Amino acid sequence: MSLLIVSKSFTLQEIQASLSSWCFVSAGFVQSECRDRYLWIHVASGQTPRFEAVDGTEVHSIGEQLASRCGYTISIFKMDGYTTFRASYYSCFTQNQNDEVFTFRFNVLVSDRGGRWTSQSVSAVCPGLTWTHREIICEEDYMEVRANSTIEIRCTSIVHLQLFHNTAAQKTASLTWQLMFRRSDGQVSSMSVTEAQRWGYSLTTTAQRVVLRSPYKQPHAEVTMVGNHEWKSTVSLFFKQKLVMPMMHLLIHPDTGSFDGDRLLWDIPRVLTPLVGEGARFESRSFSLGVESVLLDEPTMTSRGFNMVQRGGMIQISVPFGAEGGYRKSLVVNNMYKEAYTIFLLYEHVFSLLYEDGSNIDTRHRMLRVLDTPLVCRPPFSLNRKTVDGGKEFNVYLGNIPTDVILEDVWINGKRLPMSETSQQGFNISPVVHTNGSRSYEFRLPFEDENVHWMVSRSCFTSYGVVEYSIDINFTLTILPQRNSYNYHTFITARVFNRCKYIILFSTVGIDHEPLTQQLVAQRGYRLYNDSHRSTLEVPVFSVGYTYEEINLSNFYATFKLLLRDSKSLEVQTSTSKRCLFRTEDMIVCSADGTMTVVTTPSSTWPTVQPEKTTLLDPTCKPKETDRARALFEFKLDSCGTRAMVQLSS
Template sequence: MKLRLVKRLLLIGIFISEVWTQERPGNAPFCALNAGSMSLECLGNLLRVTLNAEYFEDKYLSFAVVDQSGIAWDLDEAMAAQCGYTVTYSNWSSIEFRASAASCHSHLEKNVFTVTIQIKVSHTPDMENATSHLKSASCHYGPRSSRELVCESNYMEVSVRKEVPQPIKDFIQDAPEDWSVVFPEAKAEEASIWQVVFHQPEEKKALLVSDAWSAGYGLKTTDTRVVLRIPHTAAQVQLVEDQGITFSVVRSSTFYKHGWMILMVDTTVACPVDGDDYTNKTITWTVPKYIPPLSAGATSFKDVLVEAGVDLHKLSAKEMASRKYVLSDDLNVIMMKIPIGAEGGYYKTSVSNGQLGAKYTINLFLEHQWEDNKWGLTRHTIIKEIETPFEQIELAITSNSNLSTRLMNVTVGTFLPDVELVNLTIEGVTVAVPEAVQHGYIIYRTRYSNGSRAYIIQVSLDAPSIKKEYMRDDMRAYTLNVTLAFITHPSRETFTVPVTAASAVRDAVLPSVRGFCDGRNLHLIITHGNVDQNWLPFISDWPLTPEAAQKYNYSLRDNGTHLAISVPFLSPHVNYEVFHTSGIKASLYLSLKDGINLANRRDFSVSCRFSPSELIQCLPSGTVIITAIKVVGVEDLDTSLLVLRDRECKPSVVTEKTATFKFSVNTCGTIRKFNSTALTYENEVLYFRPGNDTPAYRLKFVCSYAVNQAANVRYESKKNLLPHVKPGFGSLTLSLKLFKEKSYSEPYQESEYPVVKYLREALYFEVELLQPKDARLDLNLDDCWATNSQSQDNLPQWPILINGCENNKDSYRTVIHEVNYSHRVEFPQHLKRFEVRMFTFVQGSTLLQEQLYFHCSVVICNTEQQPLDFLCPRRCNAGKHRPARSAEPHLHGQVSSGAVIFRKENN
């Protein structure tokens, strides 16, 4: 019979870890057990050997019985039941080996029986390198009864005295060979069992000795006794009910040979199967006194003795009273009452539907002796293990964190000694107890004086599997979630215990922020704390994910220690709170929310003043881009309904807070004005509520262009219906270019200057208004002249055009060329072309071979002006003085060409 303590065994097992000391060195086959590891008891017709389970922890055990010839017979469950041996795990700390006085290989001499057992111990299930321990024990067996019945946990046994008749005087016995002829099966020994007949209700079945052994029955005969042993699982066992109690019954007759005679003896046996009840926290065990199968044929009965006890120990009336046991003996039944939990029994762990519970177990012992007119004295010994129903228990889980060492300690238990922790599941990963340290878990097992145990889990607060969650202020909650898996011994039932423990620690470091702005963006740089790993950034309840940031052209970067966010000034999630001439107060509000429940954790903001020019762009091409914004206090404004003076001009881009218009200065009802240095355009952004022609919102803006310089854009506000707008910038651009041919198709490039020309060679000049491209503007030439330096005011000077007319002092008159529309010329009124002959300055009679620079002054005229004044359009007025300027101002400008070098012709 082989078993492993706690892990697995043939019958039972437990698991602890010590070694036995060998009695002899080297490879000695037999070793002696240490003191305290084994005890022996003689209990009537039974020998009990008790092994200390803790001593054999984490080892495999096997049992064998050694016969008189020295042969060791290995025990398995079937052989143990057949031969009268029992191995049980009686409680948390002991393993019992019991042998019947009539067991197969016991030696019975007079009133003493001797049993020799061999115990092998190994660390492996194949029993390699096992140490062997041999032990013999002899027990005195008292006066024998005519019939002895034993009800063990794995077998039933009946032992009866042989009835030998007196020999007949002068009877001639048969010779041995005569037995072989008549009854060959009964020829073996002088006194031996020949045949067993089982009495079934419908038939009788006879088995010879060899067949009975093959069927699992145990038979033995001595000079004075016949023994039959039946396993509880034998085929001939019948269930019979008497007085509400069910019995396992085998009715049989055993035939044996004595001398020249074949005799028969009744070997019927009966053992109670049930009879136990559990009410009011009390176990009640009832056994009928006279069981019909055992009383058949008898007519008179007399009780001799009723004794009871626990673990095969008989208890006196005083001992029973101290344990609150009650033993009652009436006319028909014997009854024992034991309080659940009383001394003598023990609790063992049980699992039902995954729930942890316990059952109370007690190994009762009852011996009833009676006399009748058939058998004389009968001794009926019943060993009955009673187990109460499952009762669920609540398991205590206690958390006691040591914050100074940042350790979380959780105590789980208490458990009964038959429970062992086998693994832990940490974040979905199952690890064995020895491997848990690799995950930061240290497991301790503590034992208490009553034998129970608890498990202590110690884990660092900084372990990856500990969930950390911000609570409030500077508090963080640390939560341990782990599932413990246990196994019970020897039943090997499994159950799990989910463990959740939390501790609050004042160690939270909240994220901090630094905000700033540059010319066009608002920036927030958030320094991570130790609580915001799973917090998400939100702008106005809008999650700022990398994908969303890319959609709005926001910059979002996180390097693990800092989260950097950059948002353009004109963005849909920027708030405009204050608006005046000194700037716009733009604010970006950002919240960090819990990534699980979206609870608001921290709020940050950055506010900066931006130049109003960020709202208006006056492009040189004459295109104006203006962004109207909705400020705090005008929440009812629908930006999609904003229009310009021409209500057909609607915004090209609309957000909840902004509306962007892009249009040419020629369109959308834009008004143009002139002064002496600048060209000005005006328009308005308007908002009309439905059904009302009075603007509820008006934003007037002005875009000014000045020659060769930037001009401010002004704003106006009426009745505080709208926020103020800061100016943008624009410029007006003129050019004077020298062309290679009269076709005016190819100008000289900058890299080609200075240009070399010969005396009296034609020079083709073009003056152009480059920006803005406004069809209502007309460029007119006023004066044109040449100098020998880049300065327009340098002397000497030579006039080419005077008041828009040719210089009549020139030998070669300046020629004005007409400008027509072409693929290069979109607005002919923006260009003037003229032709002059190459000349040079003369000093006395000497030609000065120096560079010439050509300059022109221009007038930008308004073609829509009625009536046209004297200067616009410019007319040639030779001989007249320059008139006074008209009431309507005009824009004047000057342009210059690159250098032209005079070269004499080669003669």
């Protein structure tokens, strides 16, 4: 591979003018900038752009294979409408002036919606840096190692220095550069630089550096364990210098992290054994973390909630979901809002190898990782708050609405409310924005609104009754800017006057065949109030005497029956039934016909259990109905594995 030398020297003003530039093209926005050890190009376009490297009069289209061999990255870290391109200072067609000035020329091709391509030229002149003895960068699709080419013996290695006096190795290496592959079982094979280039490897020498580059997923790679993590060691490079044969390894990156439900986690071994030679003392200089290839200072890391701590032999990095610098992606799946979070991290470890003769090797090891979460469900929830203004209106709280979601429509009992005219229509919707950017809504609707359903339940003993108001609400929530919508449904009731009470004006009242006495009231948990004119009976929902109907996971009806008997003959004169609607909670109900109904919440256990996968003792007895948290079973008492028990009283 030839070395390109620029033919002119650049002034400081010319270099500074090229550090950052931007331009518009007809189909997008292109920005470029000289950054630490690479040129950064950012393209905002609805269509995926293409890139070309310009080398004098030649133009090279940059595809996946050329990119990994030549030191280019067309980032796989792409969010909607954005593509990032990074070019190493030592990439193939970059002009290098004595490792001090690097000149880039590219064409960025962007397509509009009509399929017309527009080309924008990007040129940059970037100043060199203060390089450490050896530098390792693990990019997204390749690894690049660089080392001083003029350092004696130990300092000649790139990733891991070993002095080889092994006769077999010396015979295998020629006077020219050789790429050699050594397996853990000791077997060694070699190839020339020309042959290695056909495999995708790249070896370049400059005025002061030796640069070796390798794509990932090479057939010569071998998995090794460093701590609990898999790493792939690939290439060993031998060359002769002063009758000594130094060697350098390439070490490929491990996994891409994990997610614990709240934070993204990335564990990295503090010391990678292949990077540390024998006979040297290891000393860490600094650990740093960055976002999108830019290192952050400590105050910025803290303000964003990033953590980087050393525990034992590991460096543990964690990033909270939604932290600044990353991207949130939201979508609707099966009428459920889901979102994922992605962030592009840069980890840097600078360390030294100190030798007994006073020499040292400084190493800068960088790793770039795209960390992302799986799709996380963000279901809304609602609270039926107590009615206000003397019980004259509904007050509903709708919560857990993400930052990119708005409440667009509200449907009450099948009729759409005009959102733009809330004050004129009598109902009110008030948004509440929280500190984390999420929001909630407070919805108020008067009972007398024409869209509210109501029903009067009268007692046969009195003209008084209970008015039950109900609303079936469907909230339409919309993600911006893509305008994908999903719905949240809830059913709410409110009762005014006596809620499931009886006003009794007669002296002889019975429940089934039992007379209503103070003893029966105490035994069954009823509440009976008497004054000179009437008696009031309050019956809790799960008291003896109720029958239960139409049980589902939302609500059920409970009916309580009273009998009026003649005080002398005890003949039934009349009867009345009270039917009340209740919201379903965890419950066990046994009906007179021998049917058992059970509502339970298996998801409240740890670990959680999916309701739809539960059964009774008989595995063929599955839930009649489930939702995200609960299951409803309905079965006969002599089925599904029930067991009869007899208890003898003394």
